[in-house]
Amino acid sequence: MLVSNTSWYLYNFRRGTILALTAAGYTVVALSPIDEFSCRLEQELGVCHQPLALDGKGTSVLGEARSLLALGSAIRRLKPAFVFNFTVKANIYSGLVCRALGIPYANNVSGLGTAFIHDSWLFRRVRSLYGIANRGARRVFFQNREDHNLFMSHGLLRNTPTHVLPGSGMDLARFVFSPLPQPVPFTFVMVARLLGDKGVQEYARAAELVREKYPRARCLLVGPLGVSNRTAITREELDAWVKAGYIDYRGETDDVRPLLRQAHVLVLPSYREGMPRTVLEAAAMGRPAIVSDVPGCRHAIRAGKTGWLCQVRDADSLAEQMILAIERSFEQLQEAGLAARRLMEAEFDEAIVVRAYLQCLSGSLDVGEVSPSKNGVR
Known part of the structure; x- marks a missing residue:
């Protein structure tokens, strides 16, 4: 079973893992809230999707209790042999349920999220529960060493085995190199x-x-609006940027490759990441990136070679780097793009991630009862 706070996440970020698990003979169940990707998980990836009532931005005690009960009911009913949890709430809630029921599981820290970026009584309690869930896991996967070290320093792991992976891995056959426009x-x-x-x-x-300096420059923005999160951008904010003419909003897409082909440089000024998938996708297609100098983002590039760093929460610093990118020669941009692609081939191949998950399963399951066979799951 794979548990996440959105079906979108499982389809877009874990499709390679799902396909590898099914190819190995495992029956795969996706437990996540219903969205437009739920059907695609079943129709395109061959998994059984089970709906989950989980509010990604909810913080009320009653609402969160309902989410925990719904998740517990689903796991008790489905009796999975092993559970992989993705995203913060799934790691915590599913981890607590699996630990209570004695079901083996692994947590995947794909980013620390709001609970670590901000500090309050609520988020301190969240971190405490995270530690309880992690300490019962068969393994906790991280996407960068700094997140791993932070969990260790906060006592959120203790003796739990860990593994640092290169994000969710890149499908280099799908994201192929493309010359700059x-x-x-x-x-x-x-x-x-x-x-x-x-x-x-x-x-x-x-x-x-x-x-203001380069009026012909285009700044595309791609992604879903109205996301279930406490820091979500409002429609009014977005409309104001578009009306002013400095943001070209392209909406949400399930295939970013055509837009990446149009671009010269990807930008991600995030406050913190695990390992930003969009930076890796752009790099695989030969696009350098400007990212904030924070954990996760700085690990996705080689500063000065495959991209450039700006200061976090600093629009002036970001603008400076964007202007410098425009003023670089076309040959310099091409070399940075080629270096980015070479980095993906050397260190971020999806096969590395898939192999780690399969090894985690083979070391955790009872071979005589639930390992894959030629005829499927025993």
């Missing part, structure tokens, strides 16, 4: 959920500053 108009693209914590507001302000 013509230099004019110079095009930036930010691909992210429209959240304050992703640095969307800083990107909008930086775009305004860049276009």
